[in-house]
Amino acid sequence: MLVLLVDVGNTNIVLGVHSNNEFITSWRISTDSKKTSDEYSIQVMQLFHNAKIDPNEIEGVIISSVVPNIMYSFEHMIRKCFKQEPIIVGPGVKTGIxxxxxxxxxxxxxxxxxxxxxxxxxxxxxxxxxxxxxxxxxxxxxxxxxxxxxxxxxxxxxxxxxxxxxxxxxxxxxxxxxxxxxxxxxxxxxxxxxxxxxxxxxxxxxxxxxxxxxxxxxxxxxxxxxxxxxxxxxxxxxxxxxxxxxxxxxxxxxxxxxxx
CATH class of the missing domain: 3.30.420.40 (ATPase, nucleotide binding domain)
Known part of the structure; x- marks a missing residue:
């Protein structure tokens, strides 16, 4: 099972792909609240293509973010590219702490x-x-x-x-x-x-x-x-x-x- 992990920071967005207790790869892209979901789609799909990872194999997505005004575009990109409803870290999420x-x-x-x-x-x-x-x-x-x-x-x-x-x-x-x-x-x-x-x-x-x-x-x-x-x-x-x-x-x- 491949899981996409996304950490949206003020300067960079870190994306990682995890499978069977190991990280396959990770990327770092610039955070830009002006980008549309289509622009993020092109960028993220290119990363998957270069890494020879099939986006259709992603079975789950989780996102943490400290940049609220980017989330509409980014969540829309996730749904469009991966056909997944992402888990958003926030109130209601089980943490264990x-x-x-x-x-x-x-x-x-x-x-x-x-x-x-x-x-x-x-x-x-x-x-x-x-x-x-x-x-x-x-x-x-x-x-x-x-x-x-x-x-x-x-x-x-x-x-x-x-x-x-x-x-x-x-x-x-x-x-x-x-x-x-x-x-x-x-x-x-x-x-x-x-x-x-x-x-x-x-x-x-x-x-x-x-x-x-x-x-x-x-x-x-x-x-x-x-x-x-x-x-x-x-x-x-x-x-x-x-x-x-x-x-x-x-x-x-x-x-x-x-x-x-």
Missing amino acids: NIKYDNPKEVGADRIVNAVAAHEIYKRPTIIIDFGTATTFCALTKKGNYLGGNICPGIRIASDALFERAAKLPRVELEKPGNVICKTTISSMQAGIIYGYIGQVEYIVKRMKKEMMDLGEENPFVLATGGLAKLIASETEVIDKVDTNLTLEGLRILYEKNRE
């Missing part, structure tokens, strides 16, 4: 999906860091209680803001310059953006660990995912593991829980 947010409906679908994967796979107190357009930090207990977390601007947002708001500063690639004391404007910006962000991550993780342990949890496992997770994890010891497939794994697990 207990969301302790003041208003559970406020929790982003991506954060729920990551928490489901972390609980099912790692079964321990976990701090989940998702380095996306925004960087989210989520606290999950061993019993699967989602305690909450925090949200801060993603590293690319911080970099773009520096370029857009400071007239003499150029746009830079997100690369480690090697030193914190730098001798060029570009390397100085890279050092400030990347190493400054690492400092932010380390402090937030330290505070979250203390708050979770004050509640009686054992020392939390720190799990990172998202496009820039490896870049940040390579420069800090507070991240225990990078799992780039965490969100797709969460979608797979949610599909299994809800497909009937």
